Amino acid sequence: MKIKIRLFGAFRKYGNEIxxxxxxxxxxxxxxxxxxxxLGDDSRELVYSSRFATDKNMLDDDSEITKNLSExxxxxxxxxx
Amino acid sequence: xDNNSNIFVDVWNIEKTAIDASQAFDFVSxxxxxxxxxxxxxxRNHNLxxxxxxxxxxxxEELAINNFKEICNEAxxxxxxxxxxxxxxxxxxxxxxxxxxxxxxxxxxRKESFDACRYVIEEIKHRSPVWKKEHxxxxxxxxxxxHALCQHG
Numbered sequence: 528m529k530i531k532i533r534l535f536g537a538f539r540k541y542g543n544e545i546x547x548x549x550x551x552x553x554x555x556x557x558x559x560x561x562x563x564x565x566l567g568d569d570s571r572e573l574v575y576s577s578r579f580a581t582d583k584n585m586l587d588d589d590s591e592i593t594k595n596l597s598e599x600x601x602x603x604x605x606x607x608x
Numbered sequence: 609x610d611n612n613s614n615i616f617v618d619v620w621n622i623e624k625t626a627i628d629a630s631q632a633f634d635f636v637s638x639x640x641x642x643x644x645x646x647x648x649x650x651x652r653n654h655n656l657x658x659x660x661x662x663x664x665x666x667x668x669e670e671l672a673i674n675n676f677k678e679i680c681n682e683a684x685x686x687x688x689x690x691x692x693x694x695x696x697x698x699x700x701x702x703x704x705x706x707x708x709x710x711x712x713x714x715x716x717x718r719k720e721s722f723d724a725c726r727y728v729i730e731e732i733k734h735r736s737p738v739w740k741k742e743h744x745x746x747x748x749x750x751x752x753x754x755h756a757l758c759q760h761g
Contacts, residue, residue, distance in 0.1 A: 535668050536739030537751040578757045580737065582670035588759060600668055600737075604754030607665070607672075607697060607738025608649050608709055608729060 533600040537573055541566050549592060555579050556588035577603045614692050617676035619669045622698030632712035636692040643718035645725040649709040651702045659745040667699040668737035679731045687720040
């Protein structure tokens, strides 16, 4: 299945979003590996210090990706205020 | 927006609409409240020894609004249901001295307002999906390193 990943903060240098193909039965942390493959190896450190989220909440790395999930965001370390 | 009468949270494009402290105070104003606290975050002219000329804020708006509400509700759980809380965070670019966030909190007595206001800004800094890019005098710019979000915290 295809998932759109929205990009924020330090990920903006790669664009505003990217689509990746996720095998059925994947868990959230599997998307990190696929995202590094899609963005390139220089994204590895940032991807692995980030978490995925929907527009409602953060996703746990070990939770399963459900079929109705079509869009997530990758959330790098935050610096608001 | 489904803000209730005690909580108002939003994200504004600060290149179009400046954050307004008096609107924040008006929202939390209440005849039954004897205390109100106001926090303003603004752009500083230096960071880690480097002169800064401006900051751009990137925000995941939908999640940020949900997250601000969650933080405000936590404060109300901790310090009482009679509290009012207003939070607006900016997105876009600001020059030195520009206001990036306003938080106003009111409550019947001052301790709750002080504590809740501090809680809300600290939690936003550590948990909310907002990112700061600093623009330096030398023309360079960089995303601030920030706080990594813990899995269960």
